[in-house]
Amino acid sequence: MEIRELRLEDLPVLMELERSLFGTESWLESSMKAELTNPNTHYLGVFDPDLVGYAGLSSVPASFSADIQTIGVRQSEQGKGLGRKLMELLMKKALALGAEQVLLEVKADNDSAIALYKSLGFEQIDLRKRYYQPSGTDALVMRAKIRQPIVLGIESSCDETGVGIVQGNRLLANALASSMDEHAKYGGVVPEVAARAHLESIGQVLDKALLEAGISIDKVDAIAVANGPGLAGALMVGIGAAKGLAVAHNLPIYAVNHLVGHVGADVLERGSVQLPTIALLVSGGHTSLLLVRDLLEDVELLGETIDDAAGEAFDKVARVLGLPYPGGPQIDKLALTGNPKAIRFPRGLTLPKDMEKHRYNFSFSGLKTAVARHVEKAEDQGLELNHADVAASFREAVVDVLISKAVAACKAHGVNRLLLGGGVVANARLREYAQEVCDQEGIELRIPRFSLCTDNGAMIASLGAQLIMNGRKPSSLGFSAESTLDVTEVQAS
Amino acid sequence: MLLAIDSSAGTSAAVFSGNKLLSKLLFEDPFGHAENIGEAISQALSEAGISASELEAVAIGRGPAPYTGLRVGMAAGISLARTLKLDLHGVMVLDAIAHGVKGNVVVTTDAKRGELFYARYQDGEKVSGPTVISPSELMIPEGHQHLTQSSDAEAVGRYAIAALAKGVDLSDVSALYLRSADVSPSKGKRVSG
Numbered sequence: 152m153e154i155r156e157l158r159l160e161d162l163p164v165l166m167e168l169e170r171s172l173f174g175t176e177s178w179l180e181s182s183m184k185a186e187l188t189n190p191n192t193h194y195l196g197v198f199d200p201d202l203v204g205y206a207g208l209s210s211v212p213a214s215f216s217a218d219i220q221t222i223g224v225r226q227s228e229q230g231k232g233l234g235r236k237l238m239e240l241l242m243k244k245a246l247a248l249g250a251e252q253v254l255l256e257v258k259a260d261n262d263s264a265i266a267l268y269k270s271l272g273f274e275q276i277d278l279r280k281r282y283y284q285p286s287g288t289d290a291l292v293m294r295a296k297i298r299q300p301i302v303l304g305i306e307s308s309c310d311e312t313g314v315g316i317v318q319g320n321r322l323l324a325n326a327l328a329s330s331m332d333e334h335a336k337y338g339g340v341v342p343e344v345a346a347r348a349h350l351e352s353i354g355q356v357l358d359k360a361l362l363e364a365g366i367s368i369d370k371v372d373a374i375a376v377a378n379g380p381g382l383a384g385a386l387m388v389g390i391g392a393a394k395g396l397a398v399a400h401n402l403p404i405y406a407v408n409h410l411v412g413h414v415g416a417d418v419l420e421r422g423s424v425q426l427p428t429i430a431l432l433v434s435g436g437h438t439s440l441l442l443v444r445d446l447l448e449d450v451e452l453l454g455e456t457i458d459d460a461a462g463e464a465f466d467k468v469a470r471v472l473g474l475p476y477p478g479g480p481q482i483d484k485l486a487l488t489g490n491p492k493a494i495r496f497p498r499g500l501t502l503p504k505d506m507e508k509h510r511y512n513f514s515f516s517g518l519k520t521a522v523a524r525h526v527e528k529a530e531d532q533g534l535e536l537n538h539a540d541v542a543a544s545f546r547e548a549v550v551d552v553l554i555s556k557a558v559a560a561c562k563a564h565g566v567n568r569l570l571l572g573g574g575v576v577a578n579a580r581l582r583e584y585a586q587e588v589c590d591q592e593g594i595e596l597r598i599p600r601f602s603l604c605t606d607n608g609a610m611i612a613s614l615g616a617q618l619i620m621n622g623r624k625p626s627s628l629g630f631s632a633e634s635t636l637d638v639t640e641v642q643a644s
Numbered sequence: 645m646l647l648a649i650d651s652s653a654g655t656s657a658a659v660f661s662g663n664k665l666l667s668k669l670l671f672e673d674p675f676g677h678a679e680n681i682g683e684a685i686s687q688a689l690s691e692a693g694i695s696a697s698e699l700e701a702v703a704i705g706r707g708p709a710p711y712t713g714l715r716v717g718m719a720a721g722i723s724l725a726r727t728l729k730l731d732l733h734g735v736m737v738l739d740a741i742a743h744g745v746k747g748n749v750v751v752t753t754d755a756k757r758g759e760l761f762y763a764r765y766q767d768g769e770k771v772s773g774p775t776v777i778s779p780s781e782l783m784i785p786e787g788h789q790h791l792t793q794s795s796d797a798e799a800v801g802r803y804a805i806a807a808l809a810k811g812v813d814l815s816d817v818s819a820l821y822l823r824s825a826d827v828s829p830s831k832g833k834r835v836s837g
Contacts, residue, residue, distance in 0.1 A: 341825060343711065343825040344825045346711070346712070346715060347711070347715075347819070347821070347825060349715075349719075350715045350718060350719055350722075350819055351818065353719055353722060353723065354722045354723070354726045357723060357726060357727065358726065361727075368727040383712070384711070384712045384715070386678075387677065387678040387712060387713075387715060387716050387719075388715050388716070388719045389719070390678045390681075390716065390719075391651075391677070391678065391681055391715065391716035391717065391718070391719030391720040391723075392719040392720060392722065392723040393723070394681050394682035394685070394720055395681070395682075395685065395719065395720030395721060395722070395723040395724040396723045396724065396727060397682060398682055398685045398686045398689070398696060398720075398724065399696045399723070399724040399727060399728050400696070400727065400728075401695070401696070404682070520835045523834075523835040523836070524835055524836045527834055527835065527836045528836065628682035628683055628686060629679050629680070629682065629683060630679065631676075631678050631679045632678045
């Protein structure tokens, strides 16, 4: 006996069984076909070796609700627990999808089915008169509640101390403290300064998150923490705090990948990450291009920066132009009045010779040097420098490379979705250009709200929740900080 | 019940009932703080036969010590105490090392980068320090005992219990670095010659 997801090619046998079970009240083949091809439905079939049972679940992402669409078991196989098995699998699926309740309709005279549903936690919430036609039988509407796990997540991989709380796919709190101001005088993130700031603020941020979620710590089911990639000393503060919480409250702990956390943030916006997707993560610490086929199982690094991160390039160029840290917003503002085509700055790793080894890699240090040279040359020759043009042209070069490579990855892999994440997403031109190119190319662009794009604890909590909802075991208590953690390592064992 | 945590050298946790040490766990690996902190606390609690909810107070070693490891134990103590709503006490670890030692004492511990953390005591009471010195500056005055062992959770806990009984203020739970973050703002260099 095998239970597997039903596919379109199963339609003929499925219809045969449907008709034998429900006769004149069976679904039309066209309806059943629509069910099997709908991305929001999940149909399971029991084969022994022919199809002997099936059941379907529907859940619209972010609706927090799921419906049992249908369930049927061949007469000769009834009473053997197959219906229960199918229902249990669908309930598990509903949990994984973030549903907080599962609804179903059942014929009012179907005592054995009603008994089964009751034993699975369903209660009658409504009665629909003459729902089934042509027989005119009443339907009971039943509901089972699902308690989604409450997860508290800690993020401390760079200069943001984040504590987020989610329940399943629902965002409850996203508290943050940033040490950005302290780094301003150095022109960039200083690891020791960041780590010190994490320790100073972790207690308050923790309190703030619990207050924002309106829950006490004993309602929390699990702790999640980013254990890499990032600054080792900074990560360790979050890990220390997370382990302290786990031990204090006897909670399972999930050590998760910071970069995959960025991708998973969209779950909190849309109830799911539409897959497969290309993800471009750009911040002061990372510039990574990922191909995500499955959030928990299959994340592939297509390319990353071989020198400076994109955000770092903004900071460095801002300094060359005499602008304060962080450079991104400053350059964005200055570029408003500049001509992006005034100076043709180099696009790193885009020449034909780079394509073999660095098709999806990025390099921004040459660009930064080119900007510095341009500025120095003007100063040396006593020429008046149009700072706005420099800012606009530099920004255009960064945005051009980022989006061109991301879109090239979409096309090469036949994936028509692009997800953006990371603090550089705040850049107005990046968002605008990404939208422009994606519209042209027929690519669906996803940009979660800014507070979920920058480093934050909610995305870590959310990835931890996804692991729990999909039945993953916790990490062992002895995991470490991994500053260069690979994206394939979604969870530490 | 008091839980003491110290990651100023190794990673350790200890549980006290009144003055009595119920359990002590020490992981000596000087680089394994993030890995070991959970097990240290968890095992100290289970060896003491208590659950975290039975704790009344937490004492943490606040340095001076190499920073990266020190912060791990402090962060764990802070999150634990804060969410269990327990009193949190900060212990300067050189005080913990000198605690209970009669007479004149100089305590030094490894401050890395070829330097030492230093403090001087008389009958357990601090006379000077803590400060960072180079080994060439180290003078052990006549009649002084030189303690060079590192601190651990047992020492931190014993000190905290004694100090609190005497009414010493241990409310400062910030890390004691004794050194700045060791960076200076970059001036920005020319790239063209």
